[in-house]
Amino acid sequence: MITIEHLKKCFGSYVVFENVSLSIDQGSIFGLVGINGAGKSTLLRCISGVYAPEEGKILLDDEIVYDNSKVKESIMFVPDEPFASVYTKGTDLESTYSSYYPSFDHGLFNELLNDFQIDKNKRINTFSKGMKRRLYLALAFAVKPKILLLDEAFDGLDPAVRLKVKKILIKAVEEDKMTTIISSHALRELEDICDSYAILDNKHIISSGMLGENVNACFKVQMAFQEIKNKNDFAYLNPISCEIEGRVVTLVIRGKREDYQALLEKNNPLFIDDLELNFEDFFISNVEDK
Template identity: 40%
Template sequence: MIEVKSLVKKFGSKAALDGISFTIEAGSVFGLVGSNGAGKSTLLRSLAGIYQPESGEILVDGLKPFENSTVKSKLFFISDYPYFFAQSNMKEMADFYSKTYPTWDAQRYEELCTLFPLDQNARIINMSKGMQRQVALINALSVRPDYLLLDEIFDGLDPVMRQLLKKLVSSEVSERGMSVIIASHNLRELEDLCDHVGLMHKGGVVFEQELDALKLGIHRVQAIFKPMPLQEALQDLDIIKQDTRGSLVNFVIRGKREDILEKLNALNPVFTELLPLTLEEVFISEMEVAGYDIENILK
């Protein structure tokens, strides 16, 4: 389990993380989303024990990660720009990690090398960004970590490799109970993989919630009504957003699907339909409620 309690991390006078708190249960896949500069990468580096917080604390299985080799042996962090030794190839990096992590699985490494079409003797610095991420993933999964921290891991991967990544990570989570924290702008990919999501903005957490509960608790509705004082008729509904195009009224409504349909049908609409929301639409709606300028978020 990872526990983040009132965490503050500053660079100079600027707070990159401003008193954030949340818990990530073991065996979960937690997605971090937010605008550039929201604090996602800083949070991942703090979880990995690279940054020491000014105040608050991080606990990984009850222990602080900063300068703690016991904690660091349990986790693997792939940054937005994965680090490799200068002029090294895959075999040399694998040799390094095999000596660094007691959980290194040589058989797993060979299996993964057959899945990713990479030349193990080629210098990593000459590889594309996507190929370098594949090398980092092979090393990470061969370590068999309890906690895998990924920063913009989908960037540079083609559709086939993205699907392979999701399959491999899901397998590790289901079979070993590995916990995964992914920071990404790619909400579509997170929607397929994560069971929990957290929205960060300006160093804080706007909200964090189980993905299914989040999506089931908010709905997009299209309806046509007979002439009536509509606002008065709909006052019992928790309407987040509403706009009218001709006779068609579009809503975003928070609540249970059954309760919403019951209240709408009581008004004898000419037409009504509940439509599924994407993860991005859910986040935009929640941010509007929280009063954030969505034009500068999730670009």
């Protein structure tokens, strides 16, 4: 289990995030989302032990992660832009990771490379972004970590590989109880596989918990009116988000839909349509509202 307690990270005088506290269960797939520059990658770097936090601590099974080589043997980090120097080949990375991670499975690595159609004997600076990512994902799965950290996990991957990666992830979670923390802007992809989430915005975690529970605890409706409305007309509903386009109003509200029927009709809408609320809507509602 990963426990993050009151974490603060600064770059000089600039505070990236502060007072971040999270608890991530073993065997869960955790989606870390936020707008560009929210600090997702920085948080992942802190969890992986690359960056030292200014305040607070990160514990893996009650042991501090930062600069702890024993604990870091259980953590694998795949950054948004992985390392690829001029002379580096897949075999070099295989050698590096297998040297430092005793759990490295060469058979699985070769099998995955075969699956991803990557030649490990080629220089990786000639690879496309997607190919580099496939190579690093193969390395990450071959390490068989307890904690896998994926920054912009699906970036550059084609739909077929995305599907393969999701299947491998789910298998690793089911069989090895691997915990995965994924940061991505592909929220629909995350929704498919994540069981829990956190939204990082404005230097803080503004929402976190079980993905299904939280998304299902809200509903989205669209209403049309004869006259143009403003946001204050719906303040009594305390919506997470309120979007007005002409005479059409779209609301995301926390609560049970059936409890709000009478309240929604208070403004005499011409009609009320129930819309499906997905993770992307939920995220946008939370971020816009803040």
